[in-house]
Amino acid sequence: MAMKTKVLLLVMAASLLYPQPGYIHPDEFFQSAEIVAGSILNVTHYRTWEFNPEKPIRDITLPYLLLMPAFGVLHQLMPMLDELGVVKSSLLVTLPRILFACANVINFILVKKLCLEINYDHKLALWLFSTSFHVVWIGLMFASGATFLLTFFVLCMVNSAYYNPDFFHTTADLATQLLSSPVSSLPDIILSFLHSLKVPPHNFIMYNVNSSNLAQHGVHPRATHFLVNLPLLLGPLAFDLYWNFTHLLIRRGKGREGWIIFAVIVPVACLSCFTHQEPRFLLPVLPFAVASAAGSKLVQMKSWQCITLLFNVLAFLFFGFLHQAGLIPALSSLQQELTSESKTLKHMPSAYHLVFYCTYMPPRYILLANSQTIDLTVHDLGGRPAEELELKVKQINTFCENSLQHCDIKLFFPGSVEKDVKHLVNWQNMNNFCPHVSTERLPKVGEYLNGNISLAEFMSQLCLKVYSWSSREKES
Numbered sequence: 001m002a003m004k005t006k007v008l009l010l011v012m013a014a015s016l017l018y019p020q021p022g023y024i025h026p027d028e029f030f031q032s033a034e035i036v037a038g039s040i041l042n043v044t045h046y047r048t049w050e051f052n053p054e055k056p057i058r059d060i061t062l063p064y065l066l067l068m069p070a071f072g073v074l075h076q077l078m079p080m081l082d083e084l085g086v087v088k089s090s091l092l093v094t095l096p097r098i099l100f101a102c103a104n105v106i107n108f109i110l111v112k113k114l115c116l117e118i119n120y121d122h123k124l125a126l127w128l129f130s131t132s133f134h135v136v137w138i139g140l141m142f143a144s145g146a147t148f149l150l151t152f153f154v155l156c157m158v159n160s161a162y163y164n165p166d167f168f169h170t171t172a173d174l175a176t177q178l179l180s181s182p183v184s185s186l187p188d189i190i191l192s193f194l195h196s197l198k199v200p201p202h203n204f205i206m207y208n209v210n211s212s213n214l215a216q217h218g219v220h221p222r223a224t225h226f227l228v229n230l231p232l233l234l235g236p237l238a239f240d241l242y243w244n245f246t247h248l249l250i251r252r253g254k255g256r257e258g259w260i261i262f263a264v265i266v267p268v269a270c271l272s273c274f275t276h277q278e279p280r281f282l283l284p285v286l287p288f289a290v291a292s293a294a295g296s297k298l299v300q301m302k303s304w305q306c307i308t309l310l311f312n313v314l315a316f317l318f319f320g321f322l323h324q325a326g327l328i329p330a331l332s333s334l335q336q337e338l339t340s341e342s343k344t345l346k347h348m349p350s351a352y353h354l355v356f357y358c359t360y361m362p363p364r365y366i367l368l369a370n371s372q373t374i375d376l377t378v379h380d381l382g383g384r385p386a387e388e389l390e391l392k393v394k395q396i397n398t399f400c401e402n403s404l405q406h407c408d409i410k411l412f413f414p415g416s417v418e419k420d421v422k423h424l425v426n427w428q429n430m431n432n433f434c435p436h437v438s439t440e441r442l443p444k445v446g447e448y449l450n451g452n453i454s455l456a457e458f459m460s461q462l463c464l465k466v467y468s469w470s471s472r473e474k475e476s
Contacts, residue, residue, distance in 0.1 A: 012101070012130065015320065019090045020097075023324035025280055029363040032063040033096040037365035040071040044369040044376055046361075057204040066099045082339070089332040089366045107287050114291035118260055125294035131309050132290070133316040134233065134283060214276035225272045229279040233286060235311035236304065237293045241265075244296060257295060263288040318437075324360045326436030326464025330412060331366045333431070338369055338376075350405040351375040353396045357389050357413040357421065358382070358441045359464070383440055386420045393425055400471040407471040414438040415461040427467035436464035 030048050038045025050058040074091060081088055111129050115122035207213050221227075231238040245261050264285045271281055293299045299308075338352075352375065356362050361380055369376045379392055393411070400407035413421055414436060437443070443461035447453045 015316075017094070017098075019094050019328075020320040021325040021328050022318075022320040022322065023327055023360050024319045026361045027280065029365075030361060031058060032100075033067060033092070034363050034365050035060065036063050036067040037071055037092065040068060041075050041365065041368065042370065043365055044367065044371045044374070045365045046363075046378070055203050057207050066103060067096055070095055070099060088368060089328075089335040092366050092368075093328060093332075111287045111291050114260065114288065115294055118257065118291075118295065120291060120294040121300070122294065124300065125291050127305075128237070128290040128293055128299070128308065129287065131312045132286060133312045133319060134286060208274060208276075211275060214274060217276045219275045220277040222272050222275070224277040225268050225282060229277060229282055230268060232279050233282050234289055234293075235315070236308050237289060237299065240293060240296050240298050240304075241289060243298075244292070260288060260292045260295075264292060322435050322437045324436065324438060326414075326433035327359055327362060327412070328366070330431070330433045330464055330466055331362060333433070334410070335367045335369075338367060338374065351377070351400070351407045353377050353379065353400075353407055353409045355379045355389070355392060355396070355409070355411045356381060357384075357411065358417050358438060359412055359414065362412070386417075386424070389421065390424045397471070405471065409469050409471070411465075411467040413465055413467075414441050415463045415465050416441045416443045418460070418465055421465075421467075425467055425469065427469050429468040431466040431468070432460070432463040433466070434459075434463040437462060 030046070031050070034045050035047060035051060037043060038047070050056065051060070074088075074095065078088070081091075108126060108129065111125050112122045114120075115125045230241075234241065241261065241264060245265055248258055248261055267285055268282060271277065298304050334354075352369075354362070354376070356379065358381075361382075362378060364378060367376070379396070381389055381392060393409075396407070396409055399405075400409070411421070411425060411427070415432075416438065443458060444453065445458075448455070448458040
């Protein structure tokens with residue numbers, strides 16, 4: 001492995017050990033750590049619709065395989081961490097990222113083997129792969145695809161046992177029926193058993209072929225993957241890929257150079273048939289894309305490598321330290337507050353209401369709130385109209401007053417929408433968590449350039465705001 005690749009891997013390792021506040025996508029939490037931590041740590045968590053026991057479309061095997069031992073050890077160490085004053089929420093975010101990065105070694109091996117197979121420069125390919133700002137997050141997503149192909153039946157059994165509490169009883173009944181029934185009835189018995197299995201890959205496919213289901217998550221033009229998502233994933237390498245693919249079609253090239261390019265283009269073309277398109281869907285093609293790029297004369301130029309590195313550094317800084325970057329620190333601060341108040345029960349509110357507006361979904365497990373001792377309700381409004389926020393705040397205030405509860409209410413929102421929010425609540429305290437950039441609610445650069453707002457007001461829009469108020473006064 002080349003020295004520059006080793007240096008990049010050390011930088012990546014250092015970035016993992018230092019908790020990155022950036023929040024790249026909700027699936028980082030809600031398809032793995034949120035589910036496992038909720039079960040192992042026995043804390044308040046949110047199980048998304050993909051894990052519906054009746055018809056699950058997500059596999060739980062790999063998340064549990066990677067995270068269950070680590071979270072189990074962490075659970076045993078909780079009392080000691082309390083005494084040492086360690087910020088446990090930081091561990092809960094950092095630990096899964098480290099484990100997923102370790103699992104990602106399978107992709108480094110794949111990239112090297114691909115290049116050796118087609119006589120491309122594997123050192124250059126490994127360098128390109130290690131520079132990608134996605135490399136920390138793709139371990140789980142890509143490895144899970146490979147696992148499905150290798151151990152499909154075993155995964156079906158594991159998922160069935162997880163999602164169906166009566167699975168082992170059903171399996172025992174199957175064994176009894178197989179031993180006691182005539183041979184002619186065995187096919188019907190086996191088919192009945194297979195029908196009872198929970199098969200997330202099958203459910204996933206059946207869900208996604210239904211266009212009405214996809215429309216609930218957003219409809220995109222068919223060319224979004226090629227025009228937007230693949231360039232976002234690969235940066236400058238995407239344009240080199242398109243050029244080589246066009247050149248390949250013109251000269252009708254075949255052989256080793258051709259199949260590695262088609263290994264990228266064909267899957268992306270298949271995914272483009274679906275109307276809901278997100279960049280994360282293309283993560284499995286990244287190893288094939290960098291292996292393909294290693295054979296390009298353009299990519300072999302130092303200037304092009306510098307451009308690629310610059311793109312990934314800027315993307316890493318944005319997604320790692322700016323994008324939705326106030327949310328995790330705000331939750332971490334709240335976790336410490338909850339821990340502190342739980343030790344002094346006489347000052348602890350009867351209920352907590354957390355309202356999130358124009359932010360990504362908040363991971364609940366980070367709060368480490370025991371549902372048996374802490375009454376905590378999360379109201380995630382996403383990007384709904386301000387009128388719905390106003391209605392929700394009124395409902396919470398009315399509920400707390402009528403129930404005579406001492407409620408602690410917090411409203412989380414990006415500073416770029418503060419003007420729309422400020423008049424809706426009578427807040428008593430305000431905290432800022434900076435920086436925080438929401439691409440759905442970008443800071444108003446035009447107003448600042450036109451002199452309508454000051455520099456301080458503009459910088460305030462680059463923060464996550466937390467308004468807090470309590471029902472204590474009205475209770476008394």
